[in-house]
Amino acid sequence: MADSDSGVALEPAPRPSRATTVTPPPVPVRRRRGGRNGSHVLAHVVLLSGAVIMAFPFVWQVIMSLSTNAEVQSVTPHVWPHRLQWGNYHQVFEQLPFLHQLRTSVVITVIRTAAQLLLCTLAGYAFARMRFRGRGALLGIVLSILMVPAQVYLLSQYQIVKGLGLLDSLGGLVLPGLFSAFGTYLMRTAFLALPQELEEAARLDGANPFQIFWRVMLPLVRPTMSVLAITSVLWSWNELLWPLVVTTYSDHMPLSAGLATLISDRTINYPVVMAASLLAMAPVLVLFILLQRRVIDGLASSGLK
Structure with missing residues (x-):
């Protein structure tokens, strides 16, 4: 290409080269400090x-x-x-009607747990979701039971059971534990945590109150129900004071009261007592091992320790 004025040939301007990708230098990887491994x-x-x-x-x-x-x-x-x-375990069966007391403990625990799951769940749902006259006062009466030690109304319970003629019987052992204020409060808290929109949607679909409770609300509080079942089983299995009050004969006692009869004022055979305690602990321990994951998940979801 030539310039018109000077006649000097000019070289064409170089074309811009394509942008080259610049690779950044590798960042050195920091080694983990020994303090973290030490922690x-x-x-x-x-x-x-x-x-x-x-x-x-x-x-x-x-x-x-x-x-x-x-x-x-x-x-x-x-x-x-x-x-x-090993003869200490054999002496347990000689000194106690162990199998009979074990059966009594199992029956009491099953009946009480089933009754609390039914009654406390229904009462908790009524206090949480239903509107009726005197609900606040009735709830206050139920919750006031939690503030009073169980020993305070022990004599009244004994008089009621005696008046019904249920002393030294399975009915007298089971009756006071069919319902609990703690279970009602626990289930009420679980139902209050559920969104109101679920109940409204079920009502728009034509569900009656029982269908809303059974098909919508109850499946959502199963973790809390498992916590109630766990606490009811442990409380019923380990209860000592009430069986000692209403039973006299060892054949009518559960295991918790039967173990107490092994301790006398004069001599105590500690190895036999320890052996009997291990045998009494075994059913609950096996149940916990089989349902360990469900127990932990239920306690974690409810916030109880």
């Missing part, structure tokens, strides 16, 4: 120490149940018995 080790040590502390009473109970009474009462503790005394 994990410390957490595992703390958890392991807590597990050992929690399991030690159970392990010590097993050791005591296989020892002699002299080894248990000796000043110097024995880490392991000199000879395993």
